[in-house]
Amino acid sequence: MRILVVEDMPDIAKAIAQRFEKIGHAVDCETNGRTAGEVLLVQEYDLIILDMMLPGADGFEILKALRGRKNKTPVLVLTARSAVDDRVDVLDLGADDYLTKPFDFRELEARARALLRRSAGMSDNALHFGELVIDQAGRTASVSGMPLDLTRRELIVLEILAARPKRFISKEELVEQLFNFDQEPSANAIEQYVTRLRRKLADTTIEIRTTRGLGYQLAIK
Amino acid sequence: MPSNDIRYSLHTRIILFIGLILGIGAIVLALAAWQYAGIAARDAYDKLLIGGTIQVAENVYVQGGVVTLDPPAAAFSTLSAYDLVFYRVTDPRGVVVAGYGDLAPKIPAGKIRRGVILSDDIYQGQPVRVAAIGKQIDTPDGTGWVEIVLAQTLRARQALAWDLTSKALGMIAIMSLLALLAGAISVRIALKPLTRIEREIEARKPDDLRPIRMTPPNEIRALVSVLDDFMRRLADRIALMQRFIADAAHQMRTPLAELNAQVEILSNDADPKFQGQIQNLGTKITELGDLTSQLLDHAMVIHRAGAVSFSPLDLNALAKTTLAQTVPLSLEREVSIAFIPDADDVLVQGDAISIREALTNLINNALKHGAHSRLSVSVGQDEINAWISVCDDGPGIPLAEQTRLIAPFEIGADRTTGTGLGLSIAAEVAKAHGGALLFINEPEEFCVRLTLSRTVPAL
The missing domain is CATH 3.40.50.2300 (Response regulator)
Known part of the structure; x- marks a missing residue:
């Protein structure tokens, strides 16, 4: 860019x-x-x-x-x-x-x-996917009005997935987005973030699907 | 300085002085009254005594060659209404013809031939007033002088004198009390402007150095203007110092940013074996940058308190944007961030910029020293106050440390980083909004609560 x-x-x-x-x-x-x-x-x-x-x-x-x-x-x-x-x-x-x-x-x-x-395509500051709403300016996310307590990196992962809900996002793509130039990138860390996100999304209508070889995708249960 | 010491109370001093003057005056007046009453009573009763003596003298005549007295009942009854009356009539030969023989005035016989002579004496152990007169009379043996003596005890005149004196004393007492009362009231009225100035200064916030509003009376105008002048100079001085701190901090930012850029460039280019040191350098520059920012913020927050008029704002919105802006996106540690707004709009009168700065400092503190894995910012309100709480799952601040840490440049005992200004800034902002900074230690979490009064009047 x-x-x-x-x-x-x-x-x-x-x-x-x-x-x-x-x-x-x-x-x-x-x-x-x-x-x-x-x-x-x-x-x-x-x-x-x-x-x-x-x-x-x-x-x-x-x-x-x-x-x-x-x-x-x-x-x-x-x-x-x-x-x-x-x-x-x-x-x-x-x-x-x-x-x-x-x-x-x-x-x-x-x-x-x-x-x-x-x-990348957003007109306002809110990302919507199903009942998930990500307020990008306020850096908060909620599902059906219930706020999710997320760490900054969890929020970024969710944001990247929600921005292109139709697409599969590869682990490498997430690594590239998530870590600064001077940080040690780690695919394991990405898996941890996704696991924690799944736990926090467990009671909601939103889930993160994994397709081997393709990556992660946000979906409605 | 004991406040009840009379030397330090104008009021007591003036009242005591007036009291002293009035007391001396009252004693002198009382003595004078006693004196005049004595004289008045003596004069009044002397006239009666003289009258009585003359009447007795008129009732002395010669009968059958002998000097005789026909006692005048009316005169005696008047004189003896309250007193004992003694008399003696002596004929020209010196023979007592009537009355008490031993009643002997010490008056030369020559004087009484010209009129009534009065004197004081003691008779039968009692003080008496004695009147004596001579009367020329013709007896068969030729013309001679009859001596008439009347003595009256002093009871009636003493009673009259005492009566007059006590009435006068009553008057004096009433007048003295009235004068003292008038004195006390006028002192109070005269000192009232001082009390009002005292109250006005007492009611002020510590940073309110405006001139005194009330118009002082002429007598203390000079004092008040000196006071105003002193406060003005103090305010100028404080403003100058704050301006200086702000300017200095501001001026330091650009070179610090350049220094920081140098570190960034170095960390890209330099030999890997220097990276550790370069990183340390970067950390130190960041700390210096934080300190600079906070010095500037502290000066500005104090400057704004009282200088900036409050406007209506919604704490929910303010807390949310501040939280979003403050938690670094590049935060290395995994900390869950929660924002819990109040269900209703939380409208307060306040200075958005100071409140934002206070909250930024509290969040930074929590991230730096507190939060292990969780940080939450919540907004709440009741009838009197509105508040923003910053809670984390860290160790919190021990009760004993809390008051100390609010003072500028105090840092936690076990910590080596931090400027010690964050809590101080937040406490100043709370104070400027009629609230306070509270610490809430709970088993699961530690909260710092910035309360703001909902009723604080706009400055």
């Missing part, structure tokens, strides 16, 4: 680019706000990672212009300001998520992945 990083600190931009290139995304970097705005007029991206304090035009202007054009590309905002600072809420301006500097690069990667998953 194609990612635009708008960040005027060269080291930060470089570190972000390196991380996303290693997991197989194409990354463009822009250091000037005005240039970034112009690039966005002609080029489509799957994700924009946007710093707020920029030379040329600041992140607020870029975000406003983007959403003004009804462009729905997910935007992850990086800000040096604190959440308690007096400022316009970036989420109100149309950002999809934000991180405060200094941030953990693994967290940036995880959030970016979540946004990329969401952009």
Whole structure:
């Protein structure tokens, strides 16, 4: 997927680019706000990672212009300001998520992945499958209104399965989605998550089926 | 400083002083009254005595060559109404012709020939008032002076003097009491503005350093303006310090982010044998970043308390988005996250940004120090309060540690990480919303509850 990083600190931009290139995304970097705005007029991206304090035009202007054009590309905002600072809420301006500097690069990667998953066809932030509802912004899931207590990884597994309910999802695909670049990927761990998910879904109408050789599939009992 | 010590009470001091002056005045007045009453009583009874003496003198005549007295019954009965009356009439030869022979005034005989002479004496062991007069009379032996002496005991005049004095004393006592009462009331009225200032300052929140609202009377205007000025300087100073902390923390974020990026680049490129150290470096930078954020948050939360007006907000929605944003997606540990909203909307007046920050800190604390495998955030309400509870299945905070950990920079005894600001921020936010931070230790779980008053007035 194609990612635009708008960040005027060269080291930060470089570190972000390196991380996303290693997991197989194409990354463009822009250091000037005005240039970034112009690039966005002609080029489509799957994700924009946007710093707020920029030379040329600041992140607020870029975000406003983007959403003004009804462009729905997910935007992850990086800000040096604190959440308690007096400022316009970036989420109100149309950002999809934000991180405060200094941030953990693994967290940036995880959030970016979540946004990329969401952009794959979803119009609103809720995933529906049968009686299962996954609130992607609120990071909660429920079946027939009963909330499921899930760990973050269990939620991601369920989210990936629910996003493409017709398809079989292979263990390798889940490994790729679930682990950061710098973590030891493990197929055993995936099996554990699926086992725990099955236990938590036991009393509901939703189940996870396994088909040997193909992978996992979400189904209604 | 003992508050009942009279030296420290203006009220008592003034009342005592007024009392002292009034007491001395009353004693002087009482003595004067006694004096005047004595004189008045003596003058009144002296006139009667003189009248009686003259009447006796008029009833002395010569009969058959002998000086004779025809006692005037009316005069004697008037004089002896309350007293004993003695008399003596001596003829020109010096022979006592009537009355008591031993009644002898110490008055020179020459003086009494010109009129009634009064004097004090003791007769038959009693103090008496003595009146004496001479009367020229013709006897067969020629013209001579008859001496008439009347003595009256002092009972009636003493009774009158005492009567007058006691009435005067009553008046003095009543006047003194009224004056003391008036003094006490006026002192109270005069000191009232001070009491009002005291109450106003007492009722304030510790961070309320606005000028005193009431208009002070002229006498203490200077005091109040000095007080206002002092509070203004204090507020400026505090604002400056908070601004400085916030600015410093803010300025540190960008270089920290760059440093963090360097670590990230290094961890991608460097020799595997350095990876452990690079990771440690990364952890330290993250801790520094957390501390910086929390310093900024702490300064801002305190700054916002009282400075930002509250707006209506739904705690269910706020808690849900904060939970989603706060629990890292990259969390290594497998922790079940549960969100339990209240069945109804939980509407409170509050500052969303501070509450979000408080909750973020509580969730981070629970993830860092508490939760083994489970973290839940629940929202609840009753008539008076609304609350957000952050519960985990960790060890909790021992009862003895709880109060200490709310203070800034206090960290748990067995912990080496943490800035010690998280609980402090949450406690400040609760306080600003008229609530408190509560710890609930239960066998299965440990909860920190951020309560907010539902009736807190907007500032």
